[in-house]
Amino acid sequence: MSAKSQHNNILLAVLGFVSVVVLVAVIGYFTIDRTKEVIQGEVEVSEYRVACKLPGRITDIKVKEGDFVHKGDIVATLAIPEASAQEKVAEATAGATDALSALAEAPTRHETVESAYQLYQQAIAANGIAEKTYGRMQRLYEEGVMTAQKRDEAMAAYEATKAGVEAAKAQWELARNGARQETKEAAKKQAQAARSAIDVVRSILKETVQRATADGEVETIYPKVGELVGLGSPIMSISMVNDIWGTFNVREDQLKNMKVGTLLKVFIPALDKDIEMRVTSLKDQGSYAVWKATKTNGQYDLKTFQVKARPAGKVDGLKPGMSLILK
CATH class of the missing domain: 2.40.50.100 (RNA polymerase II/Efflux pump adaptor protein, barrel-sandwich hybrid domain)
Incomplete structure (x- = not known):
């Protein structure tokens, strides 16, 4: 074989190899799936x-x-059961304190006042007799016909009846005027406290x-x-189905066209339909959700952000836990 023929064969082989490489590249370019990366989220709801x-x-x-x-x-x-028992106790206590308050507010019975007045009059009469007796004893003592001891006994009896008059008068005035205002106020406050205790127990029973x-x-x-x-x-x-949203975990290099208010096209596999969702918040997921670079040169770590979005309108059949596909 001549040198020229050999050269032509080598050239043809090289051209054939290059053609095969080009053909494979063209086939690969048109057949390899070039779809955009899919971001999957989930429907969530307040509860x-x-x-x-x-x-x-x-x-x-x-x-x-x-x-x-x-x-x-x-x-x-x-x-x-414990609260029901406490209600009965509180009601009984309130009834008793109400009765005491009413008793303090009510005027003293006429018979009681009259009895105290009669005792007061008796004390006055006894004091008058003791006073006269002491006067006679004093004159007899001055005349020398009465011992000092008898005179002193009469004086002691007179002083005792004077104290008795004051005590009887105080009892009569107490019966006539009734309980003191402070006593009435204390009874009223106790009744109010007892009724408040009933309200507390009833609120518990609710x-x-x-x-x-x-x-x-x-x-x-x-x-x-x-x-x-x-x-x-x-x-x-209980899930509050009227407060529903979707959550996506997105790398920061995919946030280029996302911000609060951005309208997203989302596919729901469970409903086999596309919907629109509006971004409401973007939140850094922290260091635990960082995408680590696989190479030491030419790559860098990427953080992950949580993107929340709410449906732009009402979506029938949308349930918590359904998948959301964001392309």
Whole structure:
């Protein structure tokens, strides 16, 4: 074979190799999937828990999981025997203090006043007799026919009846005027305190009827009828379906066109439909969610941000936990 022929064969081989490489590159360019990176999120919803302030026993559960409840609807009832007993004690105490207050406010009975007045008059009469007796004893003592001891005994009796008059007068005035104003005020305050205690117990008893505090869907019911629940233990959780949003974890290099207010096109696989969602917040997820560079040169770490977005309009059938696909 000539040198020229050999050269042509080598040239053809090189051209053939280059053609194959180019053909493979062209085929790869048009066949390799070049779709944009997919960001997957999840539907979330606000929820609250129904709980009792006091320990009690579940007597009835009015709803079941999946039911929609409105604000104020009764969802469960409990029995709290201790609170019921305290209510009876508080009512009895209030009744007694009310009676004492009424007694302090009421005027003294006429018979009591009259009796005290008669005792006062008797004391005055006794004092008059003792005074006259002492006068006679004094004159006889001055005349020398009466001993000093007898005179002193008469004087002591006279002083005693004078003190008796003052005491009887005080009793009569007390009966006539009734209880002191301070006593009446104290009785009134005690009655008010007792009635306030009843209000406190009754407010506690309201906890035996648990109501929904907002519209929502019953998500989970924890205890069964007849079970005891502790202080503040949740009875059920209710999802507020009117307060729904989506959450996405996005690398910071993908935030170029995202900011609060941006409208996103999102696909919901469960509903097989596209919806629009508006970004409401962007939050750094912290150092634990950093995308680490795989090479020491030419790459850098990327932080992850939590992006929250709410549906631009009402979406029927949208439930918590559904996937959201952001392309």
